[in-house]
Amino acid sequence: MATGRGSPIKEEQEYFTRIQIALLDCGIAVLKELFLQGVRAKSPPDYPNGHWTVDEFLHENKKRLLVSLDKHKENILYPYRRDTDLEEWDISLYVIVIHTACYTTSEHGILRHDIANLGSLRNKLCHKPDYRLSAAVYDAYLGRIRGSINRICEFLSNQTLTQFVNKTLDKYESLKHAYPNGVLNEYVKNIDTVSEGDLAVAGALEQIQQLINDTEIQIVIPVIDVLLLFRHYNQDDEEKVSNYLRETFDTALQQSTLHEGALHDSDQKERDEQGNTNRNVDDKVVHIVQELFREKRQVVYVKQSCVTLGLQVPDIGSAITLIEDIISGKMYSLFAPLEETMRTLKGHELFDINVTMERKTSYTFLNEIDTSSPNGVVFSVDKTSSVKQKTLTSQKLTENVETPVNITEETAKKAPKE
Secondary structure, eight states: OOOSTTOHHHHHHHHHHHHHHHIIIIIHHHHHHHHHHHHHHHSOTTOTTSSOOHHHHHHHTHHHHHTTOOHHHHHHHSOTTSOOOGGGOOHHHHHHHIIIIISOSGGGHHHHHHHHHHHHHHHHHHTOSSOOOOHHHHHHHHHHHHHHHHHHHHHHTOHHHHHHHHHHHHHTOOSOOSSGGGOOOOOOOOOOBOOGGGTHHHHHHHHHHHHHHHHOOEEEOOOEEEEEEEESOOHHHHHHHHHHHHHHHHHHHHHHHHSTTTTTOTTOOOOOOSOOTTHHHHHHHHHHHHHHHHTTOEEEEEETTTEEEEEEOSSHHHHHHHHHHHHHTTTHHHHHHHHHHHTTSTTOTTOEEEEEOBHHHHHHHHHTOEEEOTTOOEEOBOOOSSOSEEEEOSSOEEEEOSSOOOOOOOOTTSOOOO
16 A cells, blocks of 8 residues: 555545635635625614624524534633634534524525535535545535535625635646536535524424423434435436435345344344345445444335435434434434445446435424323424524423424324335
């Protein structure tokens, strides 16, 4: 194995470092300007000095923001006896604040998607098991960053910022770009997925967990739908790879059901004996199903739409951890070996997987929790899309919201029709 300077490993490590720096340099610059414009846009029209200061804006939205913040992020936004320092903000924090308090409605759907794209890529890099990228994947990621940033700059109508970020990105681009005008042109499913701004769901579940601990009531945990989205394909190829991996997961799930003990025994590997040219992909999928089972996240079905894994967890604490792992990007690490194996197949060198869930699904999950005590007390959640503030009582968990969503999905406790 070559380990000297200029070796493939060194080059891939350099690509990984370079994409991180490009994302930080340009992503934070653009998100900071977007946030400041959001502060100005949300300020009362007759406010003295024209608009809120950053800290006035943050305190005005404190109740909405706190439900999505851990203690570290809370201390950055609301430090003791001083104003917040934007130099301490990272991409993750900008995504939370912008999604939660600045651009919150469906009219900003494309903008929210581009913001989430920067955040999800940041999370993916943070949780990548090895710190390496091939030149081709590096180019693809750089194209995604450039595409999202240019669209955000267009929304801002800031030509100076546009020139700055593109000039900065040019510094990191050593190979000729494969995309017109340096912008990645790909098919992306129009799905509103969760971001750090939706950590309020985990906060609501923690309140329910506390209630369960206090009252010893029984609770039924609905199945949680986890989406696997694939990038860097046109629409036809994306559909083909989705069908292929859906069938592979479905086969792995059927094998684990048919062969008793297959998931319990870590040394036992059940295999379909028929010839398969992509055996390594099959192995990686079986490994994912086995690991999910060991983590008490049992796959109970594979849906037709996209590649959707229905995961059943045993208790509310496991549900909280699962949702937090999805939103933070931590769950990607389990699927990273499958991603690397797929990239070894011809025509799939840029295969990229995003482990996520639909935003409305996360709130539907809250809606479908049936909790009942021996006295028949029932707890429920309003059908809503974004949490502003939450009040938990012995009768109801209510959420005051800005944008209600009409939930019509079939209850997750029922297996979907194939």
